[in-house]
Amino acid sequence: MSVGAEQTVSGIRADAFRVPTATAGRERPESDGTIQWSSTGVIVLRVSAGGETGLGYAYAAPSALGVIRDTLWDVVRGMDALDTGGAYWAMARSVRNAGWPGIAAGAVAAVDIALHDLGARLLGVSLTRRLGGGRTRVAAYGSGGFTDYTDDELTGQLGSWAADGIRAVKMKVGSHPDDDLRRVRLARAAVGAGVELFVDANGAYERKQALALADQFAAEGVTWFEEPVSSDDREGLRLLRDRVPAPIRVAAGEYGYKPSDFRDLLVAGSVDVLQADATRCGVTGFGIAADLARAFGVPLSAHTSPALHASVAAAHEEVLNIEYFHDHVRIEGMFFDGVPRVVDGNLVPELGVPGHGLRFKEADAEPFQVDAFAAGTAERAGAARDGGHG
Numbered sequence: 001m002s003v004g005a006e007q008t009v010s011g012i013r014a015d016a017f018r019v020p021t022a023t024a025g026r027e028r029p030e031s032d033g034t035i036q037w038s039s040t041g042v043i044v045l046r047v048s049a050g051g052e053t054g055l056g057y058a059y060a061a062p063s064a065l066g067v068i069r070d071t072l073w074d075v076v077r078g079m080d081a082l083d084t085g086g087a088y089w090a091m092a093r094s095v096r097n098a099g100w101p102g103i104a105a106g107a108v109a110a111v112d113i114a115l116h117d118l119g120a121r122l123l124g125v126s127l128t129r130r131l132g133g134g135r136t137r138v139a140a141y142g143s144g145g146f147t148d149y150t151d152d153e154l155t156g157q158l159g160s161w162a163a164d165g166i167r168a169v170k171m172k173v174g175s176h177p178d179d180d181l182r183r184v185r186l187a188r189a190a191v192g193a194g195v196e197l198f199v200d201a202n203g204a205y206e207r208k209q210a211l212a213l214a215d216q217f218a219a220e221g222v223t224w225f226e227e228p229v230s231s232d233d234r235e236g237l238r239l240l241r242d243r244v245p246a247p248i249r250v251a252a253g254e255y256g257y258k259p260s261d262f263r264d265l266l267v268a269g270s271v272d273v274l275q276a277d278a279t280r281c282g283v284t285g286f287g288i289a290a291d292l293a294r295a296f297g298v299p300l301s302a303h304t305s306p307a308l309h310a311s312v313a314a315a316h317e318e319v320l321n322i323e324y325f326h327d328h329v330r331i332e333g334m335f336f337d338g339v340p341r342v343v344d345g346n347l348v349p350e351l352g353v354p355g356h357g358l359r360f361k362e363a364d365a366e367p368f369q370v371d372a373f374a375a376g377t378a379e380r381a382g383a384a385r386d387g388g389h390g
Helices: 064-076 084-094 103-123 151-163 177-191 206-218 234-243 259-267 279-296 306-313 326-335 363-367 377-381
Strands: 009-020 038-050 052-060 138-144 168-172 196-200 221-224 249-252 273-276 300-302 320-323 341-343 346-348 369-376
Touching: 009 064, 009 326, 009 363, 038 064, 038 103, 038 326, 052 103, 052 279, 052 306, 064 084, 064 103, 064 369, 084 103, 084 279, 103 279, 138 151, 138 196, 138 306, 138 326, 138 341, 151 168, 151 177, 168 177, 168 221, 177 196, 206 221, 206 234, 234 249, 234 259, 249 341, 259 273, 259 279, 273 279, 279 306, 300 306, 306 320, 306 326, 306 346, 320 326, 326 363
Parallel strands: 138 168, 138 320, 168 196, 196 221, 221 249, 249 273, 273 300, 300 320
Antiparallel strands: 009 038, 009 369, 038 052, 138 346, 341 346
16 A cells, blocks of 8 residues: 555544452452552553554553653654654654653553554554564463462462463562572472473562572572562673573563663673563564664563564564563453464464454443543544554
8 A cells, every 4th residue: 555645643542541450350459579569550542544543552650641642642643654663763852851761651652552553554464564574473471470479379370371381480579588489389389390480570689689599499490580680780680690500591671661771781791581561662662672682692572561562572583482461461351352362372463464453442441541632533533442443
């Protein structure tokens, strides 16, 4: 399809939601090694051009909607809907004084994802094909095991993923370091010897504490140690990477909001596996992280947001796996139709439909809505109401 003036960005609709956490059918806070949370913020964004609508979303605080309303809409309005790179860098420049990392990055990511979906729809191809890829599946690993879980909740959750054919699972550690080895042993018994066991400290440990625990975790078959120390401590990550016993790999990068965040981790030699989250860095930023990972000879892992990452990760050979994160699996099932399936432990992207294939279930999401903004064609005609997917 040729692109003309009628395919410039003409309308936008952004909605902010706050979804309470839930475990075993009841609302309750969850925790990892450094924080506790009782809800998850979600921004869902629709952007229109040429009679099509693209759908994007980001796990970001509802205040990110203000960045879209007050800054980003004026940037992308009237732009070529296929110029995703130009839009990404224009948005990055526009949030300079507000600060790109954090809330603004979530807003940029939501728009960037929607523009990529829109561009793929205008071209009539899947998002994976639009990004130049063609993998039909990417390994998933189950992720949860929060530090507030009872022993039964921990073993039940991780064991259920193993029983379903997922070949790696991840649990949180760090809230109670003296109890972490016991919990890891319970998890190992629950999943069996044939399933990889990952641990994620979310930066909770000190360097030597993490090193001592790594030796103990290795004896239980742990193969992945995520953020053993803070991602801001690149030297500490490098220390751990050099000294933890094989086959444990040190992973970090989920808080990469801008391309230089990934570059700095790689230049410092801080990781065996780089992580990136398209709902924080955008599809554009994820692609840059993939290119950097290839240049430095390390694999890339997609952090959370499995419904989106199934399509994005399938476009990049560097991606080792996708985090099948408990909270996001729940939310994406509530908010979207067309969520990719898990088959034999792999996420399977939808390559036969335009875009990423997700369709927004607006009525189901509405009870969690806290804010909204619409402008342009989408505001007048409601063109973005169903995400543009028939």
